[in-house]
Amino acid sequence: MTEPSYGSSANPHLLARIPLDARRVLDVGCGAGALGAAFRRRNPAARLEAVEPDAALAARAEAHYDAVHRIDIETTAPPVPAGSLDALVFGDVLEHLRDPWAVLKRDAALLSEDGVLLVCVPNVEHWSFAARLLGGRWRYEETGLFDRTHLRWFTRDAMRQALEAAGLVPLEVVPRIFELPRAQAFAKAMAPALAALGTTQEDWLRRSAPLQYVWRAGRRRPAPIVLAARTLRPVGGVNDVRVLQPFEALATRPGVATRAGQDAELPQLPPEVPRILILQRRLLDRPDSVAYLRQLRATGAVLVQEFDDDPAHWPSIAGNDHLAFRGVHAVQTSTAPLRDLFSEFNDEIAVFPNALAELPEPANFRDPNRLTLFFGALNRQADIAPFLPVLNQVLAEADGRLAVEVVHDQASFAALDTPHKRFTPTIDYAGYRKLMAGCELAFLPLADTRFNRMKSDLKAVEAGGHRLCCLASPVVYAGSLRHGETGLIVPDAESLGRELRALLAEPARALAMGEAARAWVRDQRLLARQLAPRLDWYRGLWARRAALDAALVKRVPALG
Structure with a gap:
């Protein structure tokens, strides 16, 4: 029987890469079901299924999934229709299989056209392998990297090859690094030997520091889009609710890259890559604001003002002829009254009501007398x-x-x-x-x-x-x-x-x-409901950027 705590905590790198609005997810080797429980709080509407052969763990996991299939994933295909999964998760599973390559190739067909496969595997190049072998301390253990049940081992390149052999397109890989100072110290100690082998200390550290790799792959490469936001100075939760949490939600979709900060910049991009630059409650009331916007427009980005308060609170906005709304391609806000107000200055307005990233577990009403x-x-x-x-x-x-x-x-x-x-x-x-x-x-x-x-x-x-x-x-x-x-x-x-x-x-x-x-x-009022409308609007802005830019220059000729 498996250790009863297995799967009792969710891998955050896997959780962050399950598309937030996924309709159907299969978690292979779910253990006690922590990943399903965590995703359920983010998207209660999703159908969550799991594979877990251990009876005790499967019984615990049933509280978090719509179905738990007690099958051997190597001998029995998951009982879900081909093309039905928006996410298929192999978290710490493939290394336990006799033929993980065959399982990947078989189950890749379960993914929908835009579905993703998520894998977390241990890195056989981890520095601790070499440290144990060189020190004569190699032995199997009950859990962890040297788990006695690990049958297969992967490097970063080997896992990429396995995904490609399954007919999938590797989309991204994230190294999970723990105890970096120890890895750095070992690489430094090994520097002379590495040089003799024709390997640099930096290259060895890059390959040996990750304990695990988390991969995301799909049936096709998604259309890219880059979203950047220049945020306010952090006070309370205003940045979290209006920018940071929506950006985290959008980044669960493959192909969506986000960056946010008070002075966030867009990366250097080919001209055809869609890019949106969001200005969070920028008053644009200074004498140099036109020059500032002209510089931003030169990046080729669609400029969006994010504003969720009454602008009359800042009289300087009206004093600068409402450039804050006239001088951008579009405006996003949180309520219908604000939409109606901003529509006096800009025709392109989207309303995204404030929402929560996840539904927290209740922690109140514990004392009936208070x-x-x-x-x-x-x-x-x-x-x-x-x-x-x-x-x-x-x-x-x-x-x-x-x-x-x-x-x-x-x-x-x-x-x-x-x-x-x-x-x-x-x-x-x-x-x-x-x-x-x-x-x-x-x-x-x-x-x-x-x-x-x-x-x-x-x-x-x-x-x-x-x-x-x-x-x-x-x-x-x-x-x-x-x-x-x-x-x-x-x-x-x-x-x-x-x-x-x-x-x-x-x-x-x-x-x-x-x-x-x-x-x-x-x-x-969860962000999972807003993911598709937000992303569709941003992509639509990019598709209409020529018309939006012409309207912008007509409103503010000085930007032309």
């Missing part, structure tokens, strides 16, 4: 202020059964008259989400102002993903939450007090609404 209210917004002191007196009344009445978790807003935290509160200064997005995950309720107040009406419902999406019950203003959130089903709409302080008291009397209602909100996020 609810914690989360408040973690930036710059909403004026929005929460009218509610504080009633909130203090409910906190006093609750006598410890209601606590408050506050992030960033120190003034509001100080105004809470209760010992049952905790304050955290502004933190990174992962830390913010972790604090939210431990709460049961989320308070989302927005006063009825023009700026607030242009906001997105991101905080309700985040809270719903973590199974929190939202108490939210009608501004923005009435269009997303169904009152009494997926959350509660509280237009004023009186309604906030009434709903909080009701939830304290019946916490199960909060849990039920949290579950319903999580289902809403699962079904409608």
